[in-house]
Amino acid sequence: MDTIHPPSNQAKIRNFCIISHIDHGKSTLADRFLELTNTIPKEKMRPQYLDMMDLEREKGITIKMTPVRMEYEGYVLNLIDTPGHVDFSYEVSRSLAAVEGAILLVDATKGVQAQTMANLELAKKQNLVIISAVNKIDSPQARIEETKEELTNLLGISKKDVFAISAKEGTNVKELLEIVIEKVPPPERNSEKPLRALIFDSKYDSFKGVIAFVRIVEGKIKPGDKIYLIQAKIEGEAKEVGYFKPELSPRDEIFGGEIGYIATGIKEAGKVRVGDTITNHLVTKSPGHLVEALPGYKEPKPMIFASLYPENPDDFDLLKEALVKLKLSDASLTFEPETKESLGRGFLCGFLGSLHTEITTERLRREFGLNLVISTPNVLYKVIDKKDKEIFIKSTADWPNQVDINEIKEPWVKLETIFPSDYLGRVLEILETLQGKYIETKYFGQERIILIYEVPLREILFGFYDKLKGQTQGFASMNYEVLDYRTRDLVKLEVLVAGKKEETFSRIVPRERVFEEGQKIVRKLKEVLPPQLFSVPLQAAVSGKIIARETIKARRRDVIAPLYGGDYTRKRKLLEKQKKGKEELREKAKIRIPPKVYLEIFRS
Numbered sequence: 001m002d003t004i005h006p007p008s009n010q011a012k013i014r015n016f017c018i019i020s021h022i023d024h025g026k027s028t029l030a031d032r033f034l035e036l037t038n039t040i041p042k043e044k045m046r047p048q049y050l051d052m053m054d055l056e057r058e059k060g061i062t063i064k065m066t067p068v069r070m071e072y073e074g075y076v077l078n079l080i081d082t083p084g085h086v087d088f089s090y091e092v093s094r095s096l097a098a099v100e101g102a103i104l105l106v107d108a109t110k111g112v113q114a115q116t117m118a119n120l121e122l123a124k125k126q127n128l129v130i131i132s133a134v135n136k137i138d139s140p141q142a143r144i145e146e147t148k149e150e151l152t153n154l155l156g157i158s159k160k161d162v163f164a165i166s167a168k169e170g171t172n173v174k175e176l177l178e179i180v181i182e183k184v185p186p187p188e189r190n191s192e193k194p195l196r197a198l199i200f201d202s203k204y205d206s207f208k209g210v211i212a213f214v215r216i217v218e219g220k221i222k223p224g225d226k227i228y229l230i231q232a233k234i235e236g237e238a239k240e241v242g243y244f245k246p247e248l249s250p251r252d253e254i255f256g257g258e259i260g261y262i263a264t265g266i267k268e269a270g271k272v273r274v275g276d277t278i279t280n281h282l283v284t285k286s287p288g289h290l291v292e293a294l295p296g297y298k299e300p301k302p303m304i305f306a307s308l309y310p311e312n313p314d315d316f317d318l319l320k321e322a323l324v325k326l327k328l329s330d331a332s333l334t335f336e337p338e339t340k341e342s343l344g345r346g347f348l349c350g351f352l353g354s355l356h357t358e359i360t361t362e363r364l365r366r367e368f369g370l371n372l373v374i375s376t377p378n379v380l381y382k383v384i385d386k387k388d389k390e391i392f393i394k395s396t397a398d399w400p401n402q403v404d405i406n407e408i409k410e411p412w413v414k415l416e417t418i419f420p421s422d423y424l425g426r427v428l429e430i431l432e433t434l435q436g437k438y439i440e441t442k443y444f445g446q447e448r449i450i451l452i453y454e455v456p457l458r459e460i461l462f463g464f465y466d467k468l469k470g471q472t473q474g475f476a477s478m479n480y481e482v483l484d485y486r487t488r489d490l491v492k493l494e495v496l497v498a499g500k501k502e503e504t505f506s507r508i509v510p511r512e513r514v515f516e517e518g519q520k521i522v523r524k525l526k527e528v529l530p531p532q533l534f535s536v537p538l539q540a541a542v543s544g545k546i547i548a549r550e551t552i553k554a555r556r557r558d559v560i561a562p563l564y565g566g567d568y569t570r571k572r573k574l575l576e577k578q579k580k581g582k583e584e585l586r587e588k589a590k591i592r593i594p595p596k597v598y599l600e601i602f603r604s
């Protein structure tokens, strides 16, 4: 059991997180802290220890925030490692609401980037103490002084207050941790009040029910205590409470000011939501002691929508259960059931971006064994029909007939790209293809440029970020925020595989680009669809008119190979039999499209 027991030592608690642009070294810095504080024994250490999901390790990125409680020279240090990718910024904002301070890390080989600024803004809104550090100073490409300068400009502090560290080699990491202890204030002293704990994350456990990850703002809780979720209005009982080590580590009691978990005993996963407040059931019920809910979080708005259908229609209930459980550890996911004639029963899901879409389908496959058919993701379109009625369209399957449409509007965003000035020409070239509007150029530090454009969100959802990175050797980064809806002449491009409409491949494109887009999609399909026993025509169509076509040649099974030499009649007979078989097959024409094809198509 712990030697430190709040509340007597509340002054010795520090709650902080690490924030940065993607890949700037947050999880690696967390590794050094874990070592320095002996939270993880040396022999158990592995790089990016807190990236515990297989998917995180494979992709080399953090997807989920991870809390961990460390002890160091009489202090309790609650750290939350956060993801850097823009699609997971809801994880960052929830982490920030659970702490008093943040380390803002900047890779010295890359400088300040788009999410450095975006995440800093989020931290400032929470009034957190911000400690800045330049990382990767061991790298030969490190531009330490320039990066320090960028940070001093950004934060309005003096250069000597910016740390220079190597998370990889551990240089200055101890000093950084000691500054955290010195500068980040302890949480307020409040264990004597009634319990109020803010749920910032959760996961499902089949024995203990939903496990809520909480920042205990006030009060204390021990196993056996009755609990009440203020917003969900449901009761539960604390089956277990404890801290993160980073795995769940049970305690006798946990106290106000700390970060920990409460196993709620609640089995209905959908009822426990991030942002809800857990209180003490008995206190709430006694009059005059009403406990107010904590502010909670602003729910993120899904940016794109895609339909998910189980490949095997019998898996519908399984998919439903999987989505409910997945939402516990991915609060930004939204879903609603839908039934489409062409597809059967599935869910229309809302995502924060294309990586989020990919990660979610991959998690459904790995964690729940579900193979899925995924429709091409869409932004939320506004269609005004002939009767001037406005309808929001999330799914291409709902796209009205062209003759019924009066006007179509789509969301536009303010797109900020930031990159070294050497790449101006190349970045401009890519930005010009987006059919947007140039707004402004800003200079940041000595050699960096921020370009601001207004562009349709549809244009940047897929492939754009990769293109931008590719053209700038990884030096450019971007951020965007939704502005408004603007009119555009868009049409629905349909795809037919073996003469059958495949709704999931449909996409919305500007009218002037239908031929180009139609061609692109049938070519891509030809490349990625495995050959069948008969030839498969691939067609793109708009309002029933074919505008592009490719054919996948038949994969001829070599039926005559076992027959050596002569016997012409037998050969012919076999070939004829094969031909007939193919015709029958073609009639059935049920072509199995492997799940990964869907992802490849919408990425193209």
Ligand SMILES: Nc1nc2c(ncn2[C@@H]2O[C@H](COP(=O)(O)OP(=O)(O)OP(=O)(O)O)[C@@H](O)[C@H]2O)c(=O)[nH]1
Pocket: 020, 021, 022, 023, 024, 025, 026, 027, 028, 029, 048, 060, 061, 062, 063, 082, 083, 084, 085, 135, 136, 137, 138, 139, 165, 166, 167, 168, 169
């Ligand atoms: N040379 C050098 N490389 C580093 C240093 N710190 C991290 N790296 C490398 O940078 C890459 C990204 O490191 P991570 O710790 O995963 O970065 P992150 O900020 O956690 O990334 P996300 O969570 O995905 O945003 C890895 O290849 C690390 O080995 C450092 O101090 N020096």
Ligand SMILES: [Mg+2]
Pocket: 026, 027, 028, 051, 061, 062, 081, 082, 083, 084
């Ligand atoms: Mg990380």
